[in-house]
Amino acid sequence: MTEAKATREGYGDALAEIAKKNKNVVALDSDLNDSTRSDYIKKIDPSRFISMGIAEQDMIGTAAGLSVSGKIPFASTFAIFSERAFEFVRNIISRNKLNVKIAGSHAGIFTGEDGKSAQAIEDIAIYRALPNMVVIQPCDYIETKKAVHALMAYNGPSYMRLLRNPLPIIHDDNYKFELGKGEVLKKGKDAVIFATGTMVHESLQAAEILKNNNIDVYVVNIHTIKPIDSKLIIDLAKKTNCVITAEDHNIIGGLGSAVAEVLSENYPCIMKRIGLQDCYGESGKPAELYDKYGLNAEHVARTVKEFLKNKK
Amino acid sequence: MDKNKLKELKKIANEIRKESLVMIHRAQSGHPGGSLSEADILAALYFYKLRINSKKPDWEDRDRFVLSKGHACPAYYAALAMKGFFPEEELKTFRKINSRLQGHPELKTPGVDFAGGSLGQGVCFANGIAIAGKLDKKDYKVYVLIGDGESQEGAVWEAAMAASHHKLDNLVLILDKNQVQETGKTKDVMNIDPAPDKWKAFGFEVFDIDGHNMEEIVKVLDKADSVKEKPLMIVANTIKGKGVSFMELNYKFHGKVPDDEQFKKAMEELSKND
Numbered sequence: 001m002t003e004a005k006a007t008r009e010g011y012g013d014a015l016a017e018i019a020k021k022n023k024n025v026v027a028l029d030s031d032l033n034d035s036t037r038s039d040y041i042k043k044i045d046p047s048r049f050i051s052m053g054i055a056e057q058d059m060i061g062t063a064a065g066l067s068v069s070g071k072i073p074f075a076s077t078f079a080i081f082s083e084r085a086f087e088f089v090r091n092i093i094s095r096n097k098l099n100v101k102i103a104g105s106h107a108g109i110f111t112g113e114d115g116k117s118a119q120a121i122e123d124i125a126i127y128r129a130l131p132n133m134v135v136i137q138p139c140d141y142i143e144t145k146k147a148v149h150a151l152m153a154y155n156g157p158s159y160m161r162l163l164r165n166p167l168p169i170i171h172d173d174n175y176k177f178e179l180g181k182g183e184v185l186k187k188g189k190d191a192v193i194f195a196t197g198t199m200v201h202e203s204l205q206a207a208e209i210l211k212n213n214n215i216d217v218y219v220v221n222i223h224t225i226k227p228i229d230s231k232l233i234i235d236l237a238k239k240t241n242c243v244i245t246a247e248d249h250n251i252i253g254g255l256g257s258a259v260a261e262v263l264s265e266n267y268p269c270i271m272k273r274i275g276l277q278d279c280y281g282e283s284g285k286p287a288e289l290y291d292k293y294g295l296n297a298e299h300v301a302r303t304v305k306e307f308l309k310n311k312k
Numbered sequence: 313m314d315k316n317k318l319k320e321l322k323k324i325a326n327e328i329r330k331e332s333l334v335m336i337h338r339a340q341s342g343h344p345g346g347s348l349s350e351a352d353i354l355a356a357l358y359f360y361k362l363r364i365n366s367k368k369p370d371w372e373d374r375d376r377f378v379l380s381k382g383h384a385c386p387a388y389y390a391a392l393a394m395k396g397f398f399p400e401e402e403l404k405t406f407r408k409i410n411s412r413l414q415g416h417p418e419l420k421t422p423g424v425d426f427a428g429g430s431l432g433q434g435v436c437f438a439n440g441i442a443i444a445g446k447l448d449k450k451d452y453k454v455y456v457l458i459g460d461g462e463s464q465e466g467a468v469w470e471a472a473m474a475a476s477h478h479k480l481d482n483l484v485l486i487l488d489k490n491q492v493q494e495t496g497k498t499k500d501v502m503n504i505d506p507a508p509d510k511w512k513a514f515g516f517e518v519f520d521i522d523g524h525n526m527e528e529i530v531k532v533l534d535k536a537d538s539v540k541e542k543p544l545m546i547v548a549n550t551i552k553g554k555g556v557s558f559m560e561l562n563y564k565f566h567g568k569v570p571d572d573e574q575f576k577k578a579m580e581e582l583s584k585n586d
Contacts, residue, residue, distance in 0.1 A: 066444050
């Protein structure tokens with residue numbers, strides 16, 4: 001079986017790596033550093049972990065102040081609680097294009113048992129609406145590490161969406177992560193699934209199921225939701241004329257919307273958005289929730305099949 | 313401090329007040345009340361206390377000034393221009409399209425350290441600069457001007473807690489306690505008193521002064537230098553609209569432009585202090 005690790009582990013490990021290389025890297029957290037794994041920077045230098053208490057607005061404001069003073073701050077908490085500081089992100093960080101890296105962990109209904117209050121399903125939508133922001137959701141441990149290094153090399157504000165539970169590792173150390181570029185994981189001809197985060201894995205499994213039905217789909221990992229890889233999206237829409245998006249996020253404002261924005265202006269076509277159908281999650285095991293809310297591989301496969309059938 | 317220097321600072325404060333009203337009247341837009349209440353504090357900071365160099369606005373070792381109450385920027389821009397950060401001529405562009413002097417400050421303006429406009433954010437931001445200074449063993453100080461209405465924002469108190477927790481003795485907060493906010497008296501809208509006690513309880517070394525008495529302002533700014541291991545709060549008791557009789561403690565002049573007649577009368581009143 002493939003090794004599995006949570007993306008938040010990749011975040012913590014990469015944070016320690018870059019902190020070792022660059023003394024200006026600092027980490028801030030709102031008392032969830034054990035969960036987000038930003039704690040790992042303490043192994044390199046405890047003085048560069050700044051404890052903010054349960055005060056997200058102050059954390060974001062302080063991160064901004066650090067960034068104008070030559071530091072490279074990585075500010076983390078749960079995705080949902082980062083939203084409490086949204087207007088701080090908007091008015092201090094995004095407005096001034098400051099080099100602050102925000103990480104929101106425990107995103108989506110994948111978070112599981114903690115339930116609705118902890119499951120951010122709108123974070124991609126809100127951060128995507130801010131000028132200057134880069135929005136990323138890596139799909140495995142290695143990709144997360146590569147993404148942190150890429151953000152370190154990028155001078156500007158970003159939001160990285162992280163996940164609580166382990167996910168299969170589908171990349172290896174030679175993987176080249178490129179900001180703003182989609183990754184074709186599987187080629188196909190009948191349809192294309194643009195997926196992000198957990199849904200990359202569900203979509204890969206769905207592709208296997210579909211293969212048994214003689215349906216051959218592209219599976220594309222969209223790790224960078226903003227700036228989105230318009231060229232790849234248009235190319236594959238033209239090739240397949242059958243576009244599906246998949247995300248553990250509200251279908252309003254997230255990856256589905258981003259892809260629809262690109263296609264409606266460049267290659268209008270009917271598409272199908274898999275995700276939370278404008279509703280919240282609940283407590284339960286991730287697998288149970290993915291079944292109930294229509295996010296598991298079987299559901300993705302069924303959606304693709306029906307979509308293709310209706311098109312004919 | 314000798315009498316001549318004090319006299320000079322008072323004169324500068326009056327110039328800042330007059331220039332603020334000229335800018336607001338010319339733009340037909342802006343916030344007069346808070347500019348008038350903070351003018352003495354800005355004069356003392358920019359023409360006495362701050363370690364800054366207008367030729368090198370981004371100098372790493374400079375003292376920082378964070379105007380958290382960003383709407384009161386006319387007085388701030390006037391002080392920066394008088395200090396030489398940009399030509400005084402540029403004040404004419406305040407609130408006009410393509411200007412560096414936006415309705416609320418932006419970082420692109422030389423001398424501006426914080427882009428305000430949304431209340432309650434400046435202290436959080438200043439904490440970050442102060443923590444960076446500690447990490448890098450720099451000896452600059454961070455001065456922050458906040459409003460009393462602004463103190464109703466919860467983030468101010470998040471930041472107060474953090475400044476004290478991180479022992480930021482390189483942080484000097486100044487509360488422009490001008491008693492009035494957009495819709496009325498602060499004590500009627502949402503009382504923040506007893507303000508000095510609240511700040512003391514949050515771990516600050518607190519000074520309570522008359523924010524229009526130049527001698528007191530200058531003295532307390534110097535006294536602040538000797539405080540160690542804790543952040544500072546100077547509660548400056550001021551009057552919103554200070555210097556113009558019909559604007560003083562009048563909430564209507566928080567964000568209202570004086571009409572031509574009022575402007576003329578205001579300038580006459582301020583000119584008597586020259």
